[in-house]
Amino acid sequence: MPTSLSVSRFRVATILFVAALSASAHADDQHWLRISSDHFLVLTDAGQKKGHEIVARFEQMRSVFGELMGRKKLVMAKPMEIIAIGNPATYAQLAPAASTEPSVAQGFFLWGEDRDYVVLNASVPDCWRAVEHPLAHYFLNYNYPPTQPWFDEGFAEYFASLYFTLKKTELGSDPELFITQPGTPLMPIVAGTNADAGLKSLTEILNNPVWLSIPDLLGMKNRVVNGQEGTHHTLFYAQSWMLVHYLLAKDKFSDMGTYFGLVQSQNVPVAQAVQQAFGMTPAQLDQAVKDYFHSLKPLAATLEEVKRGTPPPAPEPVTESALPFTVEEVGDSTRQVPIPEAQALVAEMELRIPERRQQAVAQLEKLVDDPKTETLVAHRALAFAHVQKNETNEAFQELSAALRFQPNEPWSRFDLALAAYHSGEKGARIQGLANTMESLHIVLTEYPDFAEAYNILGWARLRGGGANAALEAMRFAVQLNPRDDAYQLRYAEAYMAAKKWDNATTILERLKSSQDPQVAKIAKKNLNDLPFMKKFGIPPQDDSAKDSQSAKASISRPKSDANSDSGKKTTDTDDEPDDQDSASSTKAAPAVPQIDKRPIKFLKGRVMSVDCSQEPEAVVVVSEGKRTLKLRAANYNSVAVLGSGKFSCDWKGIAAGVNYRPGGKLDGDLVSVEVH
Numbered sequence: 001m002p003t004s005l006s007v008s009r010f011r012v013a014t015i016l017f018v019a020a021l022s023a024s025a026h027a028d029d030q031h032w033l034r035i036s037s038d039h040f041l042v043l044t045d046a047g048q049k050k051g052h053e054i055v056a057r058f059e060q061m062r063s064v065f066g067e068l069m070g071r072k073k074l075v076m077a078k079p080m081e082i083i084a085i086g087n088p089a090t091y092a093q094l095a096p097a098a099s100t101e102p103s104v105a106q107g108f109f110l111w112g113e114d115r116d117y118v119v120l121n122a123s124v125p126d127c128w129r130a131v132e133h134p135l136a137h138y139f140l141n142y143n144y145p146p147t148q149p150w151f152d153e154g155f156a157e158y159f160a161s162l163y164f165t166l167k168k169t170e171l172g173s174d175p176e177l178f179i180t181q182p183g184t185p186l187m188p189i190v191a192g193t194n195a196d197a198g199l200k201s202l203t204e205i206l207n208n209p210v211w212l213s214i215p216d217l218l219g220m221k222n223r224v225v226n227g228q229e230g231t232h233h234t235l236f237y238a239q240s241w242m243l244v245h246y247l248l249a250k251d252k253f254s255d256m257g258t259y260f261g262l263v264q265s266q267n268v269p270v271a272q273a274v275q276q277a278f279g280m281t282p283a284q285l286d287q288a289v290k291d292y293f294h295s296l297k298p299l300a301a302t303l304e305e306v307k308r309g310t311p312p313p314a315p316e317p318v319t320e321s322a323l324p325f326t327v328e329e330v331g332d333s334t335r336q337v338p339i340p341e342a343q344a345l346v347a348e349m350e351l352r353i354p355e356r357r358q359q360a361v362a363q364l365e366k367l368v369d370d371p372k373t374e375t376l377v378a379h380r381a382l383a384f385a386h387v388q389k390n391e392t393n394e395a396f397q398e399l400s401a402a403l404r405f406q407p408n409e410p411w412s413r414f415d416l417a418l419a420a421y422h423s424g425e426k427g428a429r430i431q432g433l434a435n436t437m438e439s440l441h442i443v444l445t446e447y448p449d450f451a452e453a454y455n456i457l458g459w460a461r462l463r464g465g466g467a468n469a470a471l472e473a474m475r476f477a478v479q480l481n482p483r484d485d486a487y488q489l490r491y492a493e494a495y496m497a498a499k500k501w502d503n504a505t506t507i508l509e510r511l512k513s514s515q516d517p518q519v520a521k522i523a524k525k526n527l528n529d530l531p532f533m534k535k536f537g538i539p540p541q542d543d544s545a546k547d548s549q550s551a552k553a554s555i556s557r558p559k560s561d562a563n564s565d566s567g568k569k570t571t572d573t574d575d576e577p578d579d580q581d582s583a584s585s586t587k588a589a590p591a592v593p594q595i596d597k598r599p600i601k602f603l604k605g606r607v608m609s610v611d612c613s614q615e616p617e618a619v620v621v622v623s624e625g626k627r628t629l630k631l632r633a634a635n636y637n638s639v640a641v642l643g644s645g646k647f648s649c650d651w652k653g654i655a656a657g658v659n660y661r662p663g664g665k666l667d668g669d670l671v672s673v674e675v676h
Helices: 005-020 023-028 048-069 088-092 127-143 149-159 202-207 214-219 235-249 253-265 270-278 282-294 297-307 339-350 354-369 376-388 392-405 410-425 433-446 451-463 467-480 485-497 501-511 517-536 544-555 579-587
Strands: 032-036 041-044 080-085 107-110 116-121 168-171 178-180 186-188 319-322 333-337 601-611 618-624 627-633 640-642 654-662 667-675
Touching: 032 048, 032 339, 041 048, 041 339, 048 080, 048 127, 048 149, 048 168, 048 333, 080 088, 080 339, 088 116, 107 127, 116 127, 127 149, 149 235, 202 235, 202 297, 214 235, 214 270, 214 282, 235 253, 235 282, 253 270, 270 282, 333 339, 339 354, 339 376, 354 376, 376 392, 376 410, 392 410, 410 433, 410 451, 433 451, 433 654, 433 667, 451 467, 451 485, 467 485, 485 501, 485 517, 501 517, 601 627, 618 654, 618 667, 627 654
Parallel strands: 041 080, 080 116, 627 667, 640 667
Antiparallel strands: 032 041, 032 333, 107 116, 168 319, 178 186, 601 618, 601 654, 618 627, 654 667
């Protein structure tokens, strides 16, 4: 058996090279299936049996998470798609090339703004185990209140030990003791044998007499960049894992909830909170966890076998229980997927991987250029690529092509809303506000727990002047995704728009200490602006408005986009005015600002004529049946247009929808035009 990761990786490279020789032949013989269970969807070319096994394993993992957390109902507030590739050479062409994690040879997890992806090397037995750690984070995000990093990482490591036999669920082993590579048995991670990688298992790390103190551990922050964590082979991960291990074994999860309430809601110091919640001092808790670790014989026995060079087939579990249900008991539905559609679906996933993006775009363009391979999915995926580059007009063109295949296809509709959202968040003209809301209603009919759809709907309603309707949408978004501070910020802003100052203040006071520096900065500014808003109804206009808009755009970027900016760190003093500004602000009272409180309405009909004789002013005559409106645009160059590229003074008798602010019964001010 190889004794180092370098030898192991050489074997993997050899296997993948040999497999690559037959990759083209494999592509010719591919048969793609989409296999759906109650909660998961798998796209695979590895056959029906393997696809069913994978979807059943995910159903089992979901059930075990619910049992561990005491949740009968679990929310999946962001859709997830699983792609299982049967050929290891094909899989290697999709996996993130920049990753150094050995587990990526089995599978990887992609966090996205619109949906999350799991990609698995189906040629590896139990490949699903590679994504147990991020899957735990996924479920925690939508089913557990915000906590400190030690709990999230400790629980994710504990969950990553999950293994299923034919009859049992096994938990509690060291999740970082073994790695699996394609075509090889389990490979042990042991100091000395893996010296080139500098890796130690969690058990080895905890065998060291030096541990972090409980206050230090509970106060540590874990750095996550674009959804990617660093190595798990550290003292922080090892102690977090063992502390959660102990709390689960000793049935202290309710005490832990008390602790989080004290620390996070009441700002009680850590030492005092530990004493109140657990009935012991931090030093006593520290010793209790150490004693518990040393009592776990299976961990020590497995490590000893590995060191002797006789590793077991799998780590020995600490706890065992009956399966929630067997693989055979999971029901599914299967449909065959045409090869061009499957290729487009895979390329759509690749767009989320920076180093794979170019090859994905090339593949998609090739597909849409041939009428035999052109599909809705290919156009939709190209639209998403344009959205990521803020190329709004190009995105709308691709989406128009996609919707010709199926007008109400949910993902094309969501991308339509996403394009408008990104355009508006970056300060550009809002394109298709009414269409955005209509599209999101279609999306939410298909995915009723989709938090991001509610978030964008809340944004659209705020932009359209519907503060109370925005509050309703943001309430759902926050309930479905309670850990997203950007959602909380928009929720507070909806309260501000509805003039519910106390509710807004409560949220903003909490967000000013957010771990997201951009959210914290905007929250502080909004708190400073509240007195002015209460008096005049709108925030004061100053030089920081553009910075605030830019900050909002940056916090709305997807976690998976490795090219997104991390945002400049700020300090509390960044938001404070200097003495000169403060003095000048007291000399003259500001003029009462004038705002347009009229709601934005939508009318679908025909643009009968356009009068631009008073340039740049224009008067647009719109007819719907017997009803005719005259809508004024103060400057037609600033009117948002969807579907035609730009405003035209030559429009006559064209089908269109208009967003407008009513004046009298038959006139008003034009906001945007949607040319059909």
